[in-house]
Amino acid sequence: xIQLTQSPSSLSAFVGDRVTITCRASQSISRFLNWYxxxxxxxxKLLIYAASSLQSGVPSRFSGSGSGTDFTLTISSLQPEDFAxxxxxxxxxTPRTFGQGTRVEIK
Amino acid sequence: EVQLVESGGxxxxxxxxxxxxxxxxxxxxxxxxxxxxxxxxxxxxxxxxRIDKDGTITDYAxxxxxxxxxxxDNAKNTVYLxxxxxxxxxxxxxxxxxxxxxxxxxxxxxxxxxxxxxxxS
Numbered sequence: 001x002i003q004l005t006q007s008p009s010s011l012s013a014f015v016g017d018r019v020t021i022t023c024r025a026s027q028s029i030s031r032f033l034n035w036y037x038x039x040x041x042x043x044x045k046l047l048i049y050a051a052s053s054l055q056s057g058v059p060s061r062f063s064g065s066g067s068g069t070d071f072t073l074t075i076s077s078l079q080p081e082d083f084a085x086x087x088x089x090x091x092x093x094t095p096r097t098f099g100q101g102t103r104v105e106i107k
Numbered sequence: 108e109v110q111l112v113e114s115g116g117x118x119x120x121x122x123x124x125x126x127x128x129x130x131x132x133x134x135x136x137x138x139x140x141x142x143x144x145x146x147x148x149x150x151x152x153x154x155x156x157r158i159d160k161d162g163t164i165t166d167y168a169x170x171x172x173x174x175x176x177x178x179x180d181n182a183k184n185t186v187y188l189x190x191x192x193x194x195x196x197x198x199x200x201x202x203x204x205x206x207x208x209x210x211x212x213x214x215x216x217x218x219x220x221x222x223x224x225x226x227x228s
Contacts, residue, residue, distance in 0.1 A: 034214040036152070043202065043221065044144075044152065049214035087152050091213040094166045096142070098152045 002026055002090050006099035014107045019075040021102045023088035028068045032092035035064055035073045038101070039084045047086075048073060080106055109133035109217060111203050116222030119193055123226070127188040129203030129219055137181040140206035142215065143188050145199040153199075157206070158186060171197075193226045200224075 003026035013019050023033065031051040036044045046055045048064035051071055061076040075082055083106050088099040115127040129141070143155040156167045156177040165177050176189040186203055200223050204215035 031210075032212050036215070038146075038152065043218035044204075044215070045218070046214060046216050049216075050210050050212040053209065055216065089152075089215075094157065095168050096154045096157075098154065101151045 001095055002029060002093060002097055004088050004090055004097055004099035006086075006088055006102050008102060009100065010103040010105065012105040012107050013078050015078055015080060017078045019078050019082075019104060021073045021086055021088075021104075023066075023071040023073070023099050025069045025071075025090060029090045029092035031067050032090055033064075033066065033071045034089045034091060035062075036087045036089065037082075037084045038087060044087070075104075078104075078106070082106075111205065111217055111219035113201065113203055113219040113222040116201065116224050118225045118227065120228050121194060121226055123193050124189070124191045125193065125224060127190065127201055127203075127222060127224075129186045129188075131184045131186070131205070134205075134217075136184040140213075141177075141179065141186040142204045142206060143177065143186075144202045144204055144215075144218075145197075146202070146221075147199045155201070156188065190224070193224075195226050198224055198226045 005024045033051045035048040038044045047062050052064045063074045065072050085101045085103045087101050112130045119125050142157040158165050158177045162179045174192045179186040200221040202221045203219045205217040207216040
């Protein structure tokens with residue numbers, strides 16, 4: 001199975017800050033990497049697919065980059081509604097593993 | 108409205124069984140692969156199972172293989188997860204999700220709100 005390691009596990013930032021979350025795969029997955037946002041009691045929400053494509057309706061402050069084994073999710077200007085946990089997921093092979101999550105807190 | 112709605116959750120004793128349902132609406136259900144993903148409260152997302160458009164191809168996480176069975180009824184726009192021999196560690200919120208593709212890369216673009224399973228005596 002492909003393992004995904006996210007860093008950091010949690011972070012605290014001010015509104016307006018630039019936030020970067022990284023995801024490293026245990027083997028090359030080309031661009032088969034997606035990012036989701038999860039809030040308590042809510043369904044997960046797709047933010048970025050295929051490493052860098054912005055899902056329709058998602059604010060442009062979210063962006064993704066990377067290929068192979070190293071990927072990044074960036075929030076260019078953190079907003080209060082961005083308080084959530086963020087997960088990367090690989091779709092290169094089954095099982096479709098997720099990273100352990102990065103919890104983003106607003107200072 | 109395009110949506111997925113899970114049902115069937117609840118409290119069950121260890122060793123018991125439960126069947127989850129996920130009703131789809133607002134899109135062509137029979138054209139979509141479907142998945143189940145679970146989350147223990149306070150923990151991360153874990154992929155559980157998937158089924159192809161016709162119900163002929165299924166896959167499972169090792170932790171549920173031989174105990175869980177995924178199926179679908181395209182006439183009813185519903186995917187199911189039959190869970191047998193339940194264990195305490197199966198306690199979680201279970202989400203169904205739709206598989207979609209772009210650039211031949213799959214992703215889960217539609218999720219239900221989940222249904223909670225508690226396995227306890």
